[in-house]
Amino acid sequence: MAAAAATLVPPEDPKEKALMDYKKKLVEHRDVEKRLKEMREQLKDFNKQYEKSENDLKALQSVGQIVGEVLKQLTEDKFIVKSTNGPRYVVGCRRQLDKTKLKQ
Numbered sequence: 593m594a595a596a597a598a599t600l601v602p603p604e605d606p607k608e609k610a611l612m613d614y615k616k617k618l619v620e621h622r623d624v625e626k627r628l629k630e631m632r633e634q635l636k637d638f639n640k641q642y643e644k645s646e647n648d649l650k651a652l653q654s655v656g657q658i659v660g661e662v663l664k665q666l667t668e669d670k671f672i673v674k675s676t677n678g679p680r681y682v683v684g685c686r687r688q689l690d691k692t693k694l695k696q
Contacts, residue, residue, distance in 0.1 A: 662694045 660675040
């Protein structure tokens with residue numbers, strides 16, 4: 593009981609006072625470090641969400657694919673294609689595709 597009462601009463605000795613202040617600052621520093629770590633984790637999560645949102649937005653803004661039918665082969669790599677909802681286009685073809693299967 594006497595030890596508990598001694599800790600509640602502010603010490604008169606400057607060395608004891610300095611030690612008490614030091615202990616308080618250590619506890620305060622640990623609390624601040626803990627909050628900082630939590631905030632950094634939150635920042636990582638927010639950055640991940642931001643990157644995902646940016647990628648989703650880019651995907652929505654990219655040029656869509658159009659379905660069409662091959663009308664005529666102009667050259668070995670160029671074809672006239674009629675789209676289902678618009679004009680005719682001259683398009684290229686990938687080298688890996690069998691071009692004989694594209695013509696009707």
